[in-house]
Amino acid sequence: MSDATPEPVLLVEDIGPVRRLTMNRPQALNALDHDLTEAISAAIGAAGTDDAVSVVILRGAGRAFCSGYDLTEDADEGELDARGWQESLAAGTAKMLEILDCPKPVIASVQSYCLAGGTDLMLACDLAVVADDAKFGYVDIRFGSGVVSMLLPWVVGVRKAKELLFTGEDRIAADEALRIGLVNRVVPRDELDGATLALAEEIAKNESFVVQMTKRALNRAWDVAGFRAALAANTELDVIIETTNLPTRDEFRRITAADGLKAAIAWRDAKFRGEG
Numbered sequence: 001m002s003d004a005t006p007e008p009v010l011l012v013e014d015i016g017p018v019r020r021l022t023m024n025r026p027q028a029l030n031a032l033d034h035d036l037t038e039a040i041s042a043a044i045g046a047a048g049t050d051d052a053v054s055v056v057i058l059r060g061a062g063r064a065f066c067s068g069y070d071l072t073e074d075a076d077e078g079e080l081d082a083r084g085w086q087e088s089l090a091a092g093t094a095k096m097l098e099i100l101d102c103p104k105p106v107i108a109s110v111q112s113y114c115l116a117g118g119t120d121l122m123l124a125c126d127l128a129v130v131a132d133d134a135k136f137g138y139v140d141i142r143f144g145s146g147v148v149s150m151l152l153p154w155v156v157g158v159r160k161a162k163e164l165l166f167t168g169e170d171r172i173a174a175d176e177a178l179r180i181g182l183v184n185r186v187v188p189r190d191e192l193d194g195a196t197l198a199l200a201e202e203i204a205k206n207e208s209f210v211v212q213m214t215k216r217a218l219n220r221a222w223d224v225a226g227f228r229a230a231l232a233a234n235t236e237l238d239v240i241i242e243t244t245n246l247p248t249r250d251e252f253r254r255i256t257a258a259d260g261l262k263a264a265i266a267w268r269d270a271k272f273r274g275e276g
Contacts (some may be wrong), residue, residue: 010039011061017054017204018197019047026062032117033070037095048102054204054211056102057196058125059109065134066118069148072261085242089235092117093149096124097231100219103212105203109196110134111189115170116147123151126215128182129196130174131189136182137170143268144249146241150234154222156180168272 011022021043023030030036040058047053060066069092080088099106099121108114108125114136122128122136138147153161160180164172174186187195203211248271255264 008039009033009036010043012043014053015197016201017052017208018057018200019043019050019053019055020057020059020197021047023058023060023066026060026064028070029064029067029113030060030062030118031067031070031072032121033073037092041095041098044098044102044106047104053104054208055200056104056106057109057200058099058106058121059193059196060111063111064113065108065110066115066121067113068116068118071256071264080242082239082243085239086235089148089238089242090232093231093235096120096149096151097228099124100126103215104208105200105211105215107196107200109192110183111192116140117149120147120149120151122183123155124149127184127199129185129187129192129199130177130183131192132174132186133189134174134177134183134186135170136172136177137168138165139168139170139268141165142168142272143252143264144241144246146238147234148238150231154227154230156182 007024009024011024013020013022021040023036023040025031025033025036044056047056105127106125108122108128108130110122110128110130112131112133112135114122114130114134116138119136119138138152140147147165152164156164163169172182174183177183178186185195185199252264252268255267
């Protein structure tokens, strides 16, 4: 029996006034399970109240930033009723809002896959520096599910958000993401950590209190426009999606439970290509 202590799902380090959080589930492409979500929540809360921290960076260990919510964990939870879905979806959005509401600016540092819930996570951050191999988008509609946190239209506008969500496009390249305003900067993969840290340090040179108040003012502009009410409405509508009998989604979940997530994704992709 091994006495090795499991690695934490979130690594925390301070680089001067910058706190860097590294999601540490590389074998699962940093998919958001309960433990990782709670760890991010706790770390964001701690950074927000630590006077020594001016800026937060959120990144992913391994070859991808975040592949989305952990669908294997979702399958293990079994079928949920409307109340269960309401609680689950509302909790997911609340965790994203904790990042948005953190007093300190949060910068996403993104490489490779940043999909579905991973895109939500990136959008909840204030800024995003991404590698040139990054890919974004929401595939949810292709297997009969809705978007957990409807942040996308508030960043890229409703027209573009409709195109991306209606098609289920999940391979938006970094340059296109920059063009539509989804991200702030694109850099070569091997320069990602340095470029993100440089931006964080540039922000940290300013008076932290003023930066925090400016973030609050910018967030309030969304609130005045109905941001939080829109997110709550999305949760209500998503509950309807998840509790409606949809053959495609039910089959996806059945295959996930029986044969694993890879088999379910292969089935979904074949169906979308017209092969199944």
